[in-house]
Amino acid sequence: MVMGVKEHYEHHLGNFYSWMIGDLRSKVDSFSRFLSQQGIIANHGDLAADLAAGHGIQSLALAELGYKVIAIDFNHQLLQELVANAHSHSVEITAINDDIRNVAQQIHNAALITCCGDTVTHLDNLTDIRKLSASVFAALRPGGKAIFSFRDYATPLLGDRRFIPVKSDENRILTCILDYNSDSVTVTDLLLERTEAGWHQSVSSYSKVRLDRNTFISILTGEGFEIELNDFVSNMITVLAVKPAS
Numbered sequence: 001m002v003m004g005v006k007e008h009y010e011h012h013l014g015n016f017y018s019w020m021i022g023d024l025r026s027k028v029d030s031f032s033r034f035l036s037q038q039g040i041i042a043n044h045g046d047l048a049a050d051l052a053a054g055h056g057i058q059s060l061a062l063a064e065l066g067y068k069v070i071a072i073d074f075n076h077q078l079l080q081e082l083v084a085n086a087h088s089h090s091v092e093i094t095a096i097n098d099d100i101r102n103v104a105q106q107i108h109n110a111a112l113i114t115c116c117g118d119t120v121t122h123l124d125n126l127t128d129i130r131k132l133s134a135s136v137f138a139a140l141r142p143g144g145k146a147i148f149s150f151r152d153y154a155t156p157l158l159g160d161r162r163f164i165p166v167k168s169d170e171n172r173i174l175t176c177i178l179d180y181n182s183d184s185v186t187v188t189d190l191l192l193e194r195t196e197a198g199w200h201q202s203v204s205s206y207s208k209v210r211l212d213r214n215t216f217i218s219i220l221t222g223e224g225f226e227i228e229l230n231d232f233v234s235n236m237i238t239v240l241a242v243k244p245a246s
Helices: 005-011 019-022 024-037 059-064 076-088 099-105 125-139 213-223
Strands: 047-051 070-074 093-097 110-115 140-151 163-168 172-180 184-195 200-210 226-233 236-242
Touching: 005 070, 019 024, 019 076, 019 163, 024 059, 024 236, 047 059, 047 099, 059 093, 070 099, 070 163, 070 200, 076 093, 076 226, 093 125, 125 140, 125 213, 140 213, 163 184, 213 226, 213 236
Parallel strands: 047 070, 047 110, 070 093, 110 140
Antiparallel strands: 140 236, 163 172, 172 184, 184 200, 226 236
């Protein structure tokens, strides 16, 4: 049975998401370096929003850079982790449990909005991606920037290549299985966990949009964005888009 994305995170992936991602500090530092390479700095009082913030990789980097950060995610468990991580890193982050498509209702005149980690493909379809892009555009101030990243699902993985070993240690083994449809990808997260009674298997599937780079760029420019960066960064298509100053 294929779950909705929110249900998949609530009942399955949210329970081991942080473990899957790995060392938080190194991920925060990596995003901080990316911001520096793009010349992105915070002026006093600048507002940044982190959409689908998870446990806080982008939010922490933005807060450490000096932004006033609002983190939005639909998963309460991960937001609780984010708040704890902000405390341990001695930064302030406002966490909001909401759908990221409502960003323009929550945020006004943002200097920067991040939407990273394959988030846009988690939406239901291209129509929803257009709605998100329009909402991000509305939430930014003139001259504000948005950073998006997502995986390229344009070319299907076939046969054994559909099975992707994600992470393993002495107690957990996570494998991701991809099944390609015409306009979506069914993603199955298969987790094996060691218990006192032996190995326990848990499985959950959800759908992602088969989004390609050119389609996404067309959506952004159609909303009025100008594109500053369109490249692969850490194996993810990464786009830096700007709302024109006038």
